[in-house]
Amino acid sequence: MKINQWFKVAALSASALVSSVSLAEDEPMKVGFVYVGPVGDHGWSYEHDQGRIEMEKYFDGKVETTYVENVSEGADAERVITQLAKAGNDVIFTTSFGFMNPTIKAAKRFPNVTFEHATGYKRGKNVSTYVLRTYEGRYVSGVAAAMESKTNTLGYIATFPIPEVIRDINATYLGAKSVNPDIKLKIVWVNTWYDPGKESDAANALMDQGADVIIQHTDSPAPLIAAEKRGMMGIGQASDMAHFAPKSHMFSVRDHWAPHYIKTVEAVMDGTWKPQDFWGGLKEDMLQIVSINPNLPEDVKTAIVTTEAKIKSGELKPFTGPMKDNQGNEVIAAGHSLTDEELAAVNWYVERIDAKIPR
Template sequence: MKLKSLLVSLGLLAGASIAQAEEPLKVGFVYVGPVGDLGWSYEHDMGRKGLEEYFGDKVKTTFVENVPEGADAERVITQLAKAGNDLIFTTSFGFMNPTVKVAKRFPKVTFEHATGYKLSKNLGTYVLRTYESRYISGVTAGMMTKTNTIGYIGSFPIPEVIRDINAVYMGAKSVNPDVKIKIVWANTWYDPGKETDAANALMDQGVDVMLQHTDSPAPLIAAEKRGLRAIGQASDQSKFAPNAHIFSVRDNWAPYYIKEVQAVMDGTWQSKDFWGGIQDDMLTLASINPNLPKDVRAKIDSTYAMIKSGEFKPFTGPIKDNKGNIAVPANHSLTDVELAQVNWYVEGITDKIPH
């Protein structure tokens, strides 16, 4: 009788172990904007949905949207950790320090922060090589402009944004030596009203091709109303401006999220600084407009192919900054560490970086 009871107990214990092993991995996401922004946060959420589709009931995801960068972010990240999430992705630069603080308090939780640079044992970072697609955008804008004036709506003056402005201008300059760039800082990631105002301010200054580092389709809509051209940000925004839209740069996060979740499941996850780009199919050009001139379309395709093959890297010297100093020596391509520290404009950009 005792043996039978022991076997039953063992069986129950084994069953409990199997049930525990089959519990889904809980994955949390923190977004700076609404998932409906049709830009940065939207594409991160598409990556989350891709994760669910790939793993099915092996994962359980949750997200918090519209989280301000600062104290609110720390509170939200802490709540996700306390709720039992095994892996938490924080998806905006301003979440960096709050993520670092929470990661220290929850050493058994794995954290990953997008676009930052601070690592710890249980905290990794990941970023897109958006400067690759920005260079192509610049080449296109340089060929398309009739006023020789292109515009850029900046969000915040962080290295990622400054790096991308430089890439746009270098790309434009490579095909049009007379091109100028005008920059307006919206000081927001997502605010359709501010983005519309910024777009109109640029177009009032003679800009006829516009790029943006903000997330709503408002700048494209503004360009459509005035018969000018623009390039979409982070997701396919073609439907908002069928004539103005040149193409959109689309961020594809799903492959990375799937890979990192699998690593956590397998127990092989390690803290690292990951950079993904065109070569990784994490950056694509969406809905290239058929109304483009043939030579422009050909140049888009050839530049894309050179970057994808590794034949061309945009930040390869010699490159001077706008004060005349050598910023990148001849034949040197900026390393990832150096790219993360870009806080200077290239030669030809007359604006000053705000502080």
């Protein structure tokens, strides 16, 4: 080969290499999501997916997302997470408590992938945790529900006996007791995040026990619909559920995940991401009180707004001592407010909740 021909070939090869690098740099970051329920559950998974959509729009072509819905917590989750990592996703969000161990296992196998797990407590070099202060919304719910109740009895549909659910039950009761010391809280455990049939049955069972306001930790609007059929009241969970029960719906506590998803992806992009335990709530606009029913009594509407404002400002911290559990043991000392680490380990009912935590 002549020297001038060699230079031409070398120049073409270099040009091809530069083009290849530019193409790689221009490719969008791939972000995967794993959902425990269907995106159409109108609750938890629905709002995570709304956050995904909002995040993708924010980055305007710089991010490409994918999701897998209806993933069982356990071996199936590990398989799905592994597939997303193998597919080249740079960031993977796993959005249910039961995905914790599968996420940790996958993260060890894919150290160059950034993992974020919702509501868990295990972290690693490439694993963060993130959670909403849902207990803040439950406290507001308890205040409003106790003021609205005519039977002096509230009903709570619980999912699984994990700290997140237990502290939300406590917060509901603490809010209710703050305006009515004699209020009762009935609890039904359904051992599912999403099952409209079970949720409806649980709501009816609670109403049969005298509850006239239903609060739920499950994800479908079935409890609200059941309450509407029987002329009772309810509070929406995770998303705005007002249109499912316009008469019975008091308000909804909406989860707004987009701010965290945007911030996380930006941090991965600019190389500043570090593992952390992130908590977002009313103050960060990641938890929102929405669609307050205009037909509620004025004092109830005022109490909803003022209680929300006090929590946002930090004036009101629901888990502040002195506080005892329902066995008479002091669980929070006078003047102390539980830290995030302590909140993540709540495994007791507050004083006067007449129930036992399933084991």
